[in-house]
Amino acid sequence: MSAPGAPGPVVDVAAVTKSFRTWDRAGSWSVRHPFRRRRAGRALALSEVDLRIGRGEFVGLLGQNGAGKSTLIKLMTGLLLPEAGTVRVCGLDPYGDREANARNMGVTFGQRTQLWWDLPARDSFSILRDIHGLPADAWRGSLAELDDVLSLSAFWDTPVRFLSLGQRVRCDLAAALLHRPRVLFLDEPTIGLDVLVKDQVRELLSRLAATGDHCVVLTTHDMAEVEALCHRIVVIDRGRVVHDGPRDRLSVAGTESVFLVEFETPPPPLDLLTAEVVSREGPSVRVRPLPGADRARVTAELLAAHPVRSVRYEGATAEDVLRALHGRGREQRAGAPGAGG
């Protein structure tokens, strides 16, 4: 077991598989067939997942509903035990060393709170100080910093049950960060927040990212958030990692990078050798380079085709990837044996 601070990945998930027991609906209890036995099955939530995250990385975990994101977070936070493979966070087994793991880790789970509902948030922070065994000075320093960014003192003496959602989410983030964890798992941290508070929380998170001290795993359906914050994006699709790489190099079949071309006037029909037209609206045209065509050749051909005002090269967005995955899933299901019969 490596000590905290030792080199190597902070999060190390190796060949992890996890499935859950399910019950066949046809076999569920009914008045007509009270003694029919329910048939048990298994739903594969994660299959041979590998994920290594180093210090200072800010990783966005994306996937459609049911893709396996929460299961992976629960394995990394020690709430679930893998069926096969290993999970290590700061060198510890999160399930077996749950207490020690909690000291290295901060977690927020969407709209659920870890604060004591009837107590003012500041009292919850004091309890957390005791739980994490923080020295008084460190706790005061940390609280002052968080107050600075999240403006907590205006409402931290109010019982949590009376706080607005935005105020509560800010307190929850503070609770997750108070002990300066090395790893932060944020599951939908800005869900339900208004635009202003969202911006404040994002601002805090990007400041955190800039320190390079934390390793952050962010699960969200908010693509703007991913694109604003995450340096690396991991996409999970039906329990498997289908993309793991820098944000600007997201690629899944069907989401290749495109050129956004603004012509001076609507161009004539474009018959290009190096790219295909994806969409056009007036003078704006999106083209996708054909395999093997490099950017310079595509740009040259566009400039020769019609007077151009601007050309922008864009990587696929996180949203494009999810949309492509969704389409692919539908096609596979439609083509599956027995489908559509």
Ligand SMILES: Nc1ncnc2c1ncn2[C@@H]1O[C@H](COP(=O)(O)OP(=O)(O)OP(=O)(O)O)[C@@H](O)[C@H]1O
């Ligand atoms: N406790 C459980 N019992 C049975 N099946 C489960 C359980 N938890 C998750 N699953 C199944 O495992 C798969 C992955 O679920 P998971 O919650 O990890 O997905 P997710 O990507 O977090 O989805 P969402 O974005 O909707 O939260 C799904 O098919 C889900 O139905």
